[in-house]
Amino acid sequence: MSTGPSSKVKVGSSQPSEASLKSKRGMFRKDLHHMMYGFGDDANPLPETVALVEDIVVEYVTNLVHKAEDVATKRGNLFAKDFLFLIRKDLPKLNRCTELLSLDEDIKQAKKITWRDED
């Protein structure tokens, strides 16, 4: 499960994990930059704002994953349906997620067909 690797990383050596974390600080910087502009912020949002939004996003994802692990603990594996279960109450998000997943499926199918055709 996800906890295993993260805990190992943390326990084994704090420095590397911290370093990696720090280096991953701006993981979503570029994407968030554009997304914020799309949602109404300035074309060049403040770096502090982007950092804050990134913190919020990371925190949200972390909490979501923890909850998904709780849900999937009995099964032992983590599936996409666990996440869908957690956002079941948020209809816009849920619909968007299912739409994206179905699109992903379609793309995979299309790729398979393409490959087959090529072959």
Add this chain to the structure above:
Amino acid sequence: MDQIPSSSAAQPTEQKSPETPQPPSTATPPAPPLSTDHTATPTPTLKPPTITPQSQTTRPPFNTRPWQQQPYSHFSLPSPPLPSSSSSPGGIAIGVPAPSPPPPPPASFSSLAPPSYGTQQSQIRQPMQGIGMASSIRPGGVSLNQLRPSHSSLRPQSGPTSQSPSSQNFQGQGMLRMSTLGSSNSPSPSSSQNPHAQNQPWLSSGNQGKPPLPTPTLRPQTSSQSFQQRSHISQQHHHNTPATTQQQSITSSQQLPQTSGSGQLQENYGQQFPPSRIQHQQQITRGPGVGSQRPPLGTSQSSPFHSGPPSKTPIVENEESSTRIVTKRSIQDIVNQIDPSEKLDPEVEDILADIAEDFVESITTFGCSLAKHRKSSILEAKDILLHLERNWNMTLPGFGGDEIKLYKKPFVSDVHRERLAAIRKSSVATDTTTKNQGGPSAGNAKGHMAKGPANIIGSPT
């Protein structure tokens, strides 16, 4: 400790109960915080007896609020930080701010150890308790002032008098009016009387009004006490005529300051302020902490804390802003953000400011405890963040740094695992049997299956 029981017992012997400052709120038993407070106060004669009856009556509704029990209400209603409060943080917290006592009753007051002061504070802060704040340092102006006098009542009576006017200054307008009005049955200006009428119902129902705060089990007493004191005091004012009670018992002593103050008020509502202001200032100079804690509730009335010369009425706002964490202006701004047409009563603003203050105090106190637990003498952001996250369910993005949040797999004991395995086995067996035998036997199989797991579950005990 004996606070609660003593407080209840103290009713008959108000003055004698040395350590029973707080009227035993019917609500609860927060022994640890109260006990600490209790021990700290040498002369607790905080109007225990008279207030108790009221508190008892008012207390129950207080605690029965639904939102009080919700651990994670959005607003700062705290999931009662039981663990934190249980550990003597209440006592510690009280002591931490250590607002120095006001000068006048200073002799008596200053002699009190910080914890005692805090105790008083906690008692007074009953309404804030709901939020689980540590003994709020800043009780309602009335209650606090009165408490002081009561404490000092053991000592000189003059102290309370001087304090009463100042205390009144401290009180928010609403409360101040109430106290003044209550005490001044006489010809006080019509303006004062009008608010009185309005405030009265507020007072009487004050318990209910104040506590829309969840009362953490740990601090119920203090909150209730403070609340009781307030209501009690206000009521007392109504009944007592000015300048009569100083000699009375301690319980009345609490009210004494007010009555004496009210007497002054009676003469002239406006005039009262200058004298009280002076005294107030004296008190303030005593302890900056005190001053900060006692943010003058009445903006119009409070005099600037730090300004030496007695200020006139208009200066109140400056004082308040310098001593308050959240000024009324900021509260109004926040309300405007929510709804531009919304208006808040002055009492509500006062209470909100009090709540904010209590919140900050409790948070800081617990953060300090965590820092100490961390064996560090520096209060860092992570201490506060941890407390908010665990006890208040508040997350503050942007301050967390790079710390990873580890996920702990839910702990499964061995016994539980065995039982789960047994259930799975029996369910598998049931499935096979049902498949083989078909429908009719399914019921039997299920019955057997149920018995199987049940046996397994039952046996390990």
